[in-house]
Amino acid sequence: MWYLCRMRTVILYYSKTGNTKKYAEDIAAALKCDVMPLNKFKAKMIPDYDTIVFGSRVIGTKIQKADDFLAMYDAMEGKNIIMFAVGMSLVSKEARLNLISNNILDLYHIRFYQLRGSFDYEKLGMVEKLLMSNSLRMIANDPNATVDQKMLLNIKENPLQCYDDVGVNKIISVVRKLATEMPEGDA
Ligand SMILES: Cc1cc2nc3c(=O)[nH]c(=O)nc-3n(C[C@H](O)[C@H](O)[C@H](O)COP(=O)(O)O)c2cc1C
Known part of the structure; x- marks a missing residue:
């Protein structure tokens, strides 16, 4: 679809046992956009993108590397910023709110999603x-x-073996919707 080509999106991730990486790669494949581990992404690359998505694993209620990602927050001004957290907890409004408060995400203007992952x-x-x-x-x-x-x-x-199709599709459709809302000429 033409608007996906105009919309420049990158999916960044931090993953150790592969669940977050798989979600990031699946979302990128659906959107036909770039995907890379967070440590490969440098602040000088921010102007290349309109939408920046960061997914990471939850360990002891903390979203790992969220601080590293959010250290670039000021430099990402004007971008669409989306975060998703992957953990073994059940997806619920309460769990999502806990993640927001434990990681102080309410300080930032970002869209945030919780996905359930596997655990071995x-x-x-x-x-x-x-x-x-x-x-x-x-x-x-x-x-x-x-x-x-x-x-x-x-x-x-x-x-635990879990793949959250609903959550993945939600993130994909939100990124697509953002692309349709882009002002003309902002390619
Ligand atoms: C020491 C440890 C603590 C964890 N704490 C949480 C937690 O507080 N909440 C949660 O939902 N998942 C927790 N998990 C589960 C991981 O977030 C889950 O396995 C996730 O899918 C790992 O992501 P990755 O495969 O991308 O590395 C924990 C896992 C470990 C090993």
């Missing part, structure tokens, strides 16, 4: 295995643990 304990490095085991011990001993948290207690033995 065996794919983790040693440090993350330790962190995960500690978190699970804390949940097991916490009388106030939520139902969502308790569902994680057997995650080591039962890997």
Whole structure:
């Protein structure tokens, strides 16, 4: 579609076990746009794009590398900025609001989406295995643990396999809609 060619979009990502990378690549394939890891993207490349999307993994309620991405916020003035966070939590309004407040995203003018990803304990490095085991011990001993948290207690033995088509399609359609809203001549 011609307006997708006019609209210059890049999907940036930070991923360790591949879920966020897969989402970023799928979104880029649908939009026929550039995709790259965050560390390959330099501030001098910002003028090349109208829409900049950043996806990253959630670890302990923090969106990893969000600070690095948002360090470029002022330089991205006038761009459409979209972020998505990939974690094992169920997608809900409450979980999304928690991510916004834990990562202080309300300071910025960005569109934000939460996608559910997969989780496989065996794919983790040693440090993350330790962190995960500690978190699970804390949940097991916490009388106030939520139902969502308790569902994680057997995650080591039962890997979570999840692909959020609805979330992916939402991001794709939002980027397309932004392209149709671009003023004439802003190619
Ligand atoms: C130590 C650790 C802590 C995690 N904490 C959270 C969390 O607080 N919320 C969440 O939704 N997912 C959490 N996850 C799950 C990851 O976000 C999930 O597996 C994600 O898909 C990883 O992304 P990646 O495959 O792109 O690296 C955690 C995973 C690990 C290893």
